[in-house]
Amino acid sequence: xxxxxxxxxxxxxxxxxxxxxxxxxxxxxxxxxxxxxxxxxxxxxxxxxxxxxxxxxxxxxxxxxxxxxxxxxxxxxxxxxxxxxxxxxxxxxxxxxxxxxxxxxxxxxxxxxxxxxxxxxxxxxxxxxxxxxxxxxxxxxxxxxxxxxxxxxxxxxxxxxxxxxxxxxxxxxxxxxxxxxxxxxxxxxxxxxxxxxxxxxxxxxxxxxxxxxxxxxxxxxxxxxxxxxxxxxxxxxxxxxxxxxxxxxxxxxxxxxxxxxxxxxxxxxxxxxxxxxxxxxxxxxxxxxxxxxxxxxxxxxxxxxxxxxxxxxxxxxxxxxxxxxxxxxxxxxxxxxxxxxxxxxxxxxxxxxxxxxxxxxxxxxxxxxxxxxxxxxxxxxxxxxxxxxxxxxxxxxxxxxxxxxxxxxxxxxxxxxxxxxxxxxxxxxxxxxxxxxxxxxxxxxxxxxxxxxxxxxxxxxxxxxxxxxxxxxxxxxxxxxxxxxxxxxxxxxxxxx
Amino acid sequence: xxxxxxxxxxxxxxxxxxxxxxxxxxxxxxxxxxxxxxxxxxxxxxxxxxxxxxxxxxxxxxxxxxxxxxxxxxxxxxxxxxxxxxxxxxxxxxxxxxxxxxxxxxxxxxxxxxxxxxxxxxxxxxxxxxxxxxxxxxxxxxxxxxxxxxxxxxxxxxxxxxxxxxxxxxxxxxxxxxxxxxxxxxxxxxxxxxxxxxxxxxxxxxxxxxxxxxxxxxxxxxxxxx
Numbered sequence: 001x002x003x004x005x006x007x008x009x010x011x012x013x014x015x016x017x018x019x020x021x022x023x024x025x026x027x028x029x030x031x032x033x034x035x036x037x038x039x040x041x042x043x044x045x046x047x048x049x050x051x052x053x054x055x056x057x058x059x060x061x062x063x064x065x066x067x068x069x070x071x072x073x074x075x076x077x078x079x080x081x082x083x084x085x086x087x088x089x090x091x092x093x094x095x096x097x098x099x100x101x102x103x104x105x106x107x108x109x110x111x112x113x114x115x116x117x118x119x120x121x122x123x124x125x126x127x128x129x130x131x132x133x134x135x136x137x138x139x140x141x142x143x144x145x146x147x148x149x150x151x152x153x154x155x156x157x158x159x160x161x162x163x164x165x166x167x168x169x170x171x172x173x174x175x176x177x178x179x180x181x182x183x184x185x186x187x188x189x190x191x192x193x194x195x196x197x198x199x200x201x202x203x204x205x206x207x208x209x210x211x212x213x214x215x216x217x218x219x220x221x222x223x224x225x226x227x228x229x230x231x232x233x234x235x236x237x238x239x240x241x242x243x244x245x246x247x248x249x250x251x252x253x254x255x256x257x258x259x260x261x262x263x264x265x266x267x268x269x270x271x272x273x274x275x276x277x278x279x280x281x282x283x284x285x286x287x288x289x290x291x292x293x294x295x296x297x298x299x300x301x302x303x304x305x306x307x308x309x310x311x312x313x314x315x316x317x318x319x320x321x322x323x324x325x326x327x328x329x330x331x332x333x334x335x336x337x338x339x340x341x342x343x344x345x346x347x348x349x350x351x352x353x354x355x356x357x358x359x360x361x362x363x364x365x366x367x368x369x370x371x372x373x374x375x376x377x378x379x380x381x382x383x384x385x386x387x388x389x390x391x392x393x394x395x396x397x398x399x400x401x402x403x404x405x406x407x408x409x410x411x412x413x414x415x416x417x418x419x420x421x422x423x424x425x426x427x428x429x430x431x432x433x434x435x436x437x438x439x440x441x442x443x444x445x446x447x448x449x450x451x452x453x454x455x456x457x458x459x460x461x462x463x464x465x466x467x468x469x470x471x472x473x474x475x476x477x478x479x480x481x482x483x484x485x486x487x488x489x490x491x492x493x494x495x496x497x
Numbered sequence: 498x499x500x501x502x503x504x505x506x507x508x509x510x511x512x513x514x515x516x517x518x519x520x521x522x523x524x525x526x527x528x529x530x531x532x533x534x535x536x537x538x539x540x541x542x543x544x545x546x547x548x549x550x551x552x553x554x555x556x557x558x559x560x561x562x563x564x565x566x567x568x569x570x571x572x573x574x575x576x577x578x579x580x581x582x583x584x585x586x587x588x589x590x591x592x593x594x595x596x597x598x599x600x601x602x603x604x605x606x607x608x609x610x611x612x613x614x615x616x617x618x619x620x621x622x623x624x625x626x627x628x629x630x631x632x633x634x635x636x637x638x639x640x641x642x643x644x645x646x647x648x649x650x651x652x653x654x655x656x657x658x659x660x661x662x663x664x665x666x667x668x669x670x671x672x673x674x675x676x677x678x679x680x681x682x683x684x685x686x687x688x689x690x691x692x693x694x695x696x697x698x699x700x701x702x703x704x705x706x707x708x709x710x711x712x713x714x715x716x717x718x719x720x721x722x723x
Contacts, residue, residue, distance in 0.1 A: 135684030138684075139688060140687075158709045162719075163721060166721075169649075172662050179688070183673045187622075244721040
């Protein structure tokens with residue numbers, strides 16, 4: 001019941017927003033819809049904690065702790081982004097970024113596109129997390145790309161079209177590989193009893209027979225899946241769409257892309273990792289994951305150090321963190337999995353907060369380039385400045401913020417597992433990212449006071465910012481017991497212990 | 498009593514192999530093709546033979562759900578997508594040549610080499626003890642996948658890249674029906690829906706690229722760097 005409601009609410013929201021004739025109706029539909037999704041996600045998490053797993057329609061829908069955590073994170077981020085978007089898009093409408101039609105029809109069409117596509121995008125992401133059938137999960141991942149392409153082209157600039165083209169084509173090629181991997185996984189299990197039925201491609205069925213799967217097929221399947229869903233997660237060297245799409249999409253969409261969508265791609269990868277480990281042992285998939293994870297972290301460093309555009313800086317930062325999470329998955333074990341789940345949670349909060357701050361700066365100064373932001377952000381917009389700096393310190397892993405804990409756990413798991421080279425590279429790349437990010441963002445926020453006007457009050461955007469920042473600070477010191485239990489349960493699903 | 502030859506597995510395998518060979522020939526013809534409209538029609542013909550393979554496999558394995566897949570292929574890939582793309586070509590008035598990066602003779606040789614790779618990879622999935630129709634079809638499927646990749650890299654025009662992506666997807670379709678006689682119906686439905694929407698989304702993007710850049714040459718998309 002909860003699972004169906006979880007999927008129906010975003011679809012209904014999209015329908016209302018699509019049919020609406022006034023901006024206020026679209027805004028209200030989105031905020032109310034995502035609020036409802038959030039409540040359902042919390043209820044689902046509680047249900048999963050109580051019962052272990054929830055399934056529906058003969059196991060067509062299936063949610064365990066891992067799904068529940070991903071759903072909860074997606075729902076939280078999209079709720080905050082929905083309230084932020086109200087203020088953000090009103091500002092865009094005033095400033096003429098949505099077109100300069102006197103009658104307002106053009107602007108309304110733009111708003112309708114945003115407010116109708118975003119719920120569909122969220123619907124696809126939630127579907128990824130509750131689909132038990134790996135083929136259906138693939139279709140849902142593909143649907144996330146299709147629903148978000150026109151969010152990337154939102155401003156209709158030449159550069160947005162370029163970014164959307166890269167996003168769609170690179171994503172399309174990547175997902176075709178993931179589909180091939182899915183077909184091979186189905187083949188690997190096709191001699192199991194009952195594989196002709198729909199259940200033959202169900203993750204829960206395959207996972208319980210993982211040891212009996214055809215080994216050569218699974219070996220090839222995992223490589224294809226890693227390349228495919230790795231493209232969607234933005235692992236190097238398939239990451240090139242990411243900075244473009246992140247710097248062109250409207251900021252609330254970017255915040256969802258960089259946190260919730262990344263989680264969904266990793267979620268799909270984790271499901272296949274569990275199957276492959278059950279079939280071939282942890283060593284084979286682990287090595288491949290470490291290779292791509294460390295490569296992503298390494299590739300991000302030079303781009304962060306020389307970056308001129310702060311939204312692209314954050315995009316490379318997301319590539320770095322995708323690398324960290326994939327590395328944690330590759331290290332595996334109880335400790336690595338716990339580190340992974342904690343990191344996913346903390347990164348989601350901190351990264352979406354950073355993009356929202358970047359959106360405030362971008363709208364106030366009308367530029368995405370460090371060099372063109374004249375005067376310190378802290379002076380012109382004190383609240384945004386403080387939160388931006390804090391979130392930046394959090395995401396590069398400064399104590400007392402929570403990402404320090406998760407990165408430290410992953411590092412400890414690396415050394416405990418005897419993966420010294422991984423640990424050393426992890427620290428090395430982490431230092432590079434730290435230097436680049438703190439240097440750039442520090443000068444952006446703390447730079448010499450300029451003549452920039454002090455920003456007006458902006459209740460929708462600042463309210464969202466403060467709420468998310470409060471969460472970030474609080475979980476640095478205290479993770480609520482049920483949430484911690486959910487994270488631990490999700491880590492147990494990943495580690496299989 | 499059913500007519501015997503129509504259920505003869507040997508004959509079935511020969512039919513599938515023949516049609517898979519045609520699919521492969523069309524894929525290589527696509528590599529050699531110079532005109533966009535011809536490219537679209539070759540894609541439609543290739544999809545038609547795929548639908549025929551699916552129907553043959555459905556007939557010999559008594560699997561009615563594969564008929565649905567064959568019908569969907571016919572509707573989506575043989576009719577809807579080609580019609581959509583031909584209208585797009587008319588609308589943006591491009592009859593120009595495709596201009597590949599590597600010249601045609603060398604491209605065809607490379608495509609031949611990739612076919613060889615396809616056969617080598619498919620060999621590892623071949624189990625003589627299992628009766629089936631799909632031995633050659635799998636090799637062709639992997640070849641389509643690889644040649645599709647190559648074509649994507651080798652093309653500069655946006656629309657031809659989309660067609661290459663779709664022919665690569667045809668390879669996956671063939672792999673699915675030859676390895677496992679098709680995935681569960683609901684998965685196939687999802688995949689078809691995605692292919693149709695993807696074709697439309699990419700078509701709209703091609704149109705907008707053409708409008709903004711006054712060209713479909715994607716090597717001009719180079720403003721976003723670093």
